[in-house]
Amino acid sequence: MKKHTSRNPNFVSYVKSKIEKNYFSNHIGLTFDKIEEGYIEASAPFETFIQQQDGYVHGGFTSALCDIVCGFAGYTLVEEQQRVMTVEIKVSYFNRGIGQKIIGKGSVVKAGKQFFFCEGEVYAINNGEEILMAKATSTMAVIHKK
Amino acid sequence: MKKHTSRNPNFVSYVKSKIEKNYFSNHIGLTFDKIEEGYIEASAPFETFIQQQDGYVHGGFTSALCDIVCGFAGYTLVEEQQRVMTVEIKVSYFNRGIGQKIIGKGSVVKAGKQFFFCEGEVYAINNGEEILMAKATSTMAVIHKK
Amino acid sequence: MKKHTSRNPNFVSYVKSKIEKNYFSNHIGLTFDKIEEGYIEASAPFETFIQQQDGYVHGGFTSALCDIVCGFAGYTLVEEQQRVMTVEIKVSYFNRGIGQKIIGKGSVVKAGKQFFFCEGEVYAINNGEEILMAKATSTMAVIHKK
Amino acid sequence: MKKHTSRNPNFVSYVKSKIEKNYFSNHIGLTFDKIEEGYIEASAPFETFIQQQDGYVHGGFTSALCDIVCGFAGYTLVEEQQRVMTVEIKVSYFNRGIGQKIIGKGSVVKAGKQFFFCEGEVYAINNGEEILMAKATSTMAVIHKK
Numbered sequence: 001m002k003k004h005t006s007r008n009p010n011f012v013s014y015v016k017s018k019i020e021k022n023y024f025s026n027h028i029g030l031t032f033d034k035i036e037e038g039y040i041e042a043s044a045p046f047e048t049f050i051q052q053q054d055g056y057v058h059g060g061f062t063s064a065l066c067d068i069v070c071g072f073a074g075y076t077l078v079e080e081q082q083r084v085m086t087v088e089i090k091v092s093y094f095n096r097g098i099g100q101k102i103i104g105k106g107s108v109v110k111a112g113k114q115f116f117f118c119e120g121e122v123y124a125i126n127n128g129e130e131i132l133m134a135k136a137t138s139t140m141a142v143i144h145k146k
Numbered sequence: 147m148k149k150h151t152s153r154n155p156n157f158v159s160y161v162k163s164k165i166e167k168n169y170f171s172n173h174i175g176l177t178f179d180k181i182e183e184g185y186i187e188a189s190a191p192f193e194t195f196i197q198q199q200d201g202y203v204h205g206g207f208t209s210a211l212c213d214i215v216c217g218f219a220g221y222t223l224v225e226e227q228q229r230v231m232t233v234e235i236k237v238s239y240f241n242r243g244i245g246q247k248i249i250g251k252g253s254v255v256k257a258g259k260q261f262f263f264c265e266g267e268v269y270a271i272n273n274g275e276e277i278l279m280a281k282a283t284s285t286m287a288v289i290h291k292k
Numbered sequence: 293m294k295k296h297t298s299r300n301p302n303f304v305s306y307v308k309s310k311i312e313k314n315y316f317s318n319h320i321g322l323t324f325d326k327i328e329e330g331y332i333e334a335s336a337p338f339e340t341f342i343q344q345q346d347g348y349v350h351g352g353f354t355s356a357l358c359d360i361v362c363g364f365a366g367y368t369l370v371e372e373q374q375r376v377m378t379v380e381i382k383v384s385y386f387n388r389g390i391g392q393k394i395i396g397k398g399s400v401v402k403a404g405k406q407f408f409f410c411e412g413e414v415y416a417i418n419n420g421e422e423i424l425m426a427k428a429t430s431t432m433a434v435i436h437k438k
Numbered sequence: 439m440k441k442h443t444s445r446n447p448n449f450v451s452y453v454k455s456k457i458e459k460n461y462f463s464n465h466i467g468l469t470f471d472k473i474e475e476g477y478i479e480a481s482a483p484f485e486t487f488i489q490q491q492d493g494y495v496h497g498g499f500t501s502a503l504c505d506i507v508c509g510f511a512g513y514t515l516v517e518e519q520q521r522v523m524t525v526e527i528k529v530s531y532f533n534r535g536i537g538q539k540i541i542g543k544g545s546v547v548k549a550g551k552q553f554f555f556c557e558g559e560v561y562a563i564n565n566g567e568e569i570l571m572a573k574a575t576s577t578m579a580v581i582h583k584k
Contacts, residue, residue: 018199019199020199021198021199022198022199022204023194023195023196023197023198023199023204024195024196024197024198024204024206024207025204025206026195027173027174027195027196028173028174028206048169049169049170049172049173050169050170050173051169051170052167052168052169052170053164053165053166053167053168053169054229058168058169058170058171058210058213059213059217059231059232059235060170060171060174060209060210060211060213060214061170061210063206063209063210063212063213063235063237064204064206064207064209064210065206066209067204067205067206067209068206071205083200085205085239085242086205086237086239087238087239087379087407087431088236088237088238088239088380088429088431089205089209089236089237090234090235090236090237090382090528090575091209091232091234091235091236092233092234092555092575092577093231093232093233093234094547094548094555095548096231109532109573110532110533114406114433115379115433117530117532117573135547135555135575137380137528137530137573137575139379139380139431139530141406141407233525233553233577234526234575234577236382236429236528238409238429238431240401240402240409241402255386255427256386256387260552260579261525261553261579263384263386263427281401281409281429283382283384283427283429283526285384285525285526285577287552287553310491311491312491313490313491314490314491314496315486315487315488315489315490315491315496316487316488316489316490316496316498316499317496317498318487319465319466319487319488320465320466320498340461341461341462341464341465342461342462342465343461343462344459344460344461344462345456345457345458345459345460345461346521350460350461350462350463350502350505351505351509351523351524351527352462352463352466352501352502352503352505352506353462353502355498355501355502355504355505355527355529356496356498356499356501356502357498358501359496359497359498359501360498363497375492377497377531377534378497378529378531379530379531380528380529380530380531381497381501381528381529382526382527382528382529383501383524383526383527383528384525384526385523385524385525385526388523
């Protein structure tokens, strides 16, 4: 994976200021564990409210987690005041999720001027074993400040 | 849109029994407004907890809503005891979401034996105006009872 | 489907000038049957060279056809000298293709300033019956002239 | 990348027998350079007929190449007489393609019983430099012999 350089020297505090006000990611139980240039890691405990009717992680939680880690991975690279918006995202579901903790990893794969290509992965940690639940690919638009 | 025929005469109660235990869709505020053969409509009020940092609907909520209405649209057609699981979903974001109510519509477009192709749409209702926020296409696998 | 207005009054001749030099679409047998604002229709006879090993239309031909009709649908709307490039495309395969003629239809669904959302459909005409082979969704970038 | 084991000890000759009759992949100039368990590599010289109107590789060629290497990667793993068909494919275009040779690489990422998740990459070789043109993710169905 190519290393990216942020256009914002204060990207950690900029991303944290966005995360703080991101009501939906808080509502679904996410904590942000890594904020690096072009990379975000977030996780959630296996609460009942992220599950579907058979006791597995809900696919909607998984797609939301992919969107969140991809989007904030984009935010680590843009200039102060620029914003990142999802143009489209595709999520493929590899394995059912069950365990104690769910982890999402988002990376910027290519950072263009107008949009970024990002990729996400979601893992379930089940008794120490890491299961790949889903992979995502996404296009993110960079919204320039006015 | 072609009309589908359910393989389950009791599909309404079957789908309702699944929705009831779907913790995640309850957690993000969804109510199910229509349960028809091959079609589901669900909505949520514009609560703060479905928003991102700029006051718009979070893209992760939108993708989750697409997944939920597409998946339950699949559930309306399968046999009692069969289940439906998302293989993959792609969501394209057309417009930002703001308003008083968010509506998701999911349809089965083609019902094969082993998997269904579904499509979803998400609208924001803002002062009576209906804005198309997102469109989704999805592949759902039919899990046969053992 | 919302009607679009081209930013180029001479869009028909502009698109034709692009099609003429589009070696790949000629190579795979395409003829362009309709060039309208935000809409393109192209077709090919069921030649052996568009088939795979079982005598059906090759999925790669189908995805190429989707890309071509979506891309040129975008070209009908842009200004003279602007170009349209595919950011991403997803194709879902509904039915195998066999028959006498294959038709692709591409539409711009939303025309933004920087990119367009397009949708494609591919049909096989088999003894007068029209079979939906595939549906596509695509993001196209508008490349502004320098 | 996890190593896969074919369900067919004669997978090389089985795949070759399919490639031979694959008219479309021949028509667009492909040669198959590697046939391994869960992995296919194919390439084409930079002929005029794979180009679009600006002298770059046509996006439709690229999506077709992704479909072909992903599909045949699936064919390396199935039983004799089983077939592999594309359910859906998404291609993201990272860079324009220009050079002397185009290479496609397809891998099976997860081999389930009923379907495979595959990923593809397309590179342009330009004066010895390798440029990543596109990445693809795909779902392939395993068609069981009757």
